[in-house]
Amino acid sequence: MASSWKDNHALFLVVVGTLAWLVPGAGHFAIDERRRAYVIGVTILLTFLVGLYVGSIGVIDPVGAKPWYAAQMMNSPAVFLLGRHVTAVNRQAQAETRQESAVVPYAVYGRPNEIGQIYTSIAGLLNLLCIVNAIYMAHLQSIGETDG
């Protein structure tokens, strides 16, 4: 009989991966890699926030920039909520003016758009690396506990 939730190997890995996606660094925190978790969490969060500050939340564009959005989604599910908010506000502005080409509230162009998208997307891809790493480390820990 399982003595703890860590004994269910597959479930343990899924939980660690999900935690790592929900909050950057949380996957490593769950496997008692506290320092690693703080370094990863702070760095990825700062990178993402710098990107948002430079380009505004308009850089999260699920409609016009799908590849970037896919990478941004790796940061956290919170990006999905931001993307929905941005899309809803922009669509409302277009509906009020009844023009597809209307200037939307979260419009962002040029270099701020590029830098914002690059920062937020790189933060997402770095978090993907950390998700995989957290799952791998959790796997190694489980094997170690089983063998030991």
Add this chain to the structure above:
Amino acid sequence: MTPALTSILAGFTVPMRIDTDPASMLWLLPLVVAIAVVYKATKVDKIKASAFVRETAVLIGSILVFIVVAAIILHGVAWFVTEQLPGLRGGSSF
């Protein structure tokens, strides 16, 4: 909500003004630092401050050197194609 917090949050709804000039390339530096820190955080066995900072600094330096070398090579290729090649072929390359 305090005015300071409101001001900070409002900053996330309006893009910064960044000109398209060579200085804007400096925005790559914080990104290189972030990439090096996270990559090293996933690679080292144990995170100890001094060793971690040293290894991260080496990686940041390596990335920057590679970027500079790549930029010089690409600049040389662009210079050759746009400035030298037309003269050799007796006309414009475009």
